[in-house]
Amino acid sequence: MTQKDFVTLLSEGPRDCWLALNEDQDAIVGRGETMAEAVKEARVNGVQDPVVMWAPKTWRPAIY
Amino acid sequence: MACRIPLLCGRPRRGDQQSTDMKKNYTRFPLDPPHPAFRKEVAAWMPILQVRVGYNHKQTPRMPAVVDSGSPYCFFQSSVAEYLGIDVERGIEDSVGGITKGAPEPVYFHKVQVYVEADWIINIMAGFCKKLSVAAILGRNGFFDNFHTQFDHSGNPPVLEIRRIERAQ
Numbered sequence: 001m002t003q004k005d006f007v008t009l010l011s012e013g014p015r016d017c018w019l020a021l022n023e024d025q026d027a028i029v030g031r032g033e034t035m036a037e038a039v040k041e042a043r044v045n046g047v048q049d050p051v052v053m054w055a056p057k058t059w060r061p062a063i064y
Numbered sequence: 065m066a067c068r069i070p071l072l073c074g075r076p077r078r079g080d081q082q083s084t085d086m087k088k089n090y091t092r093f094p095l096d097p098p099h100p101a102f103r104k105e106v107a108a109w110m111p112i113l114q115v116r117v118g119y120n121h122k123q124t125p126r127m128p129a130v131v132d133s134g135s136p137y138c139f140f141q142s143s144v145a146e147y148l149g150i151d152v153e154r155g156i157e158d159s160v161g162g163i164t165k166g167a168p169e170p171v172y173f174h175k176v177q178v179y180v181e182a183d184w185i186i187n188i189m190a191g192f193c194k195k196l197s198v199a200a201i202l203g204r205n206g207f208f209d210n211f212h213t214q215f216d217h218s219g220n221p222p223v224l225e226i227r228r229i230e231r232a233q
Contacts, residue, residue: 007092007107018199034143034147039125049126051114051125052199053199054197059093059094060095061099061110
């Protein structure tokens with residue numbers, strides 16, 4: 001997987017929510033209003049140790 | 065060989081006895097819309113480390129944390145604390161601006177453990193805030209006082225290098 005793939009994955013993914021990614025970080029396997037919801041959905045989808053992250057409404061080059 | 069997993073690129077360089085430093089390429093994140101002054105840039109490189117947060121023998125999953133020398137403290141979204149069973153509003157209250165959009169937001173500080181890239185554990189006082197645009201920020205108090213940190217933008221991608229500060233116990 002290339003960095004461009006990761007950018008595409010996030011730019012096309014859900015916004016304003018927590019995301020759970022599989023271990024290779026090439027698929028979104030869960031989402032939720034909270035981290036716990038995203039992790040729960042990932043585990044339902046068979047991913048026990050996802051990478052979680054917040055997807056903002058708008059991806060910006062700064063943290064505000 | 066290039067690492068194919070974006071948030072794990074750049075494994076620690078291991079010395080004879082233990083891992084003391086690590087170089088890691090920045091991670092690329094989307095931009096939407098591109099900045100009007102830099103229209104050709106559709107993605108932004110960010111200095112990211114993978115962390116887990118621990119509290120009372122419970123740990124979060126891995127999450128990307130932005131290494132930010134402009135932030136005085138380490139911050140996490142409140143949802144991280146809730147996942148760990150922390151009663152957020154029982155922490156030490158303050159307010160924070162600059163890293164949140166709009167008016168200053170309440171932030172509550174708690175002592176937690178942060179597992180940095182699975183190689184180091186630091187015990188820090190971190191702020192938990194509802195309105196962060198990222199999951200986690202590693203700031204001066206807590207992160208930069210535990211790691212020598214170098215941001216190298218001479219190449220593409222930029223590289224983040226960290227080295228643990230060893231202190232006598």
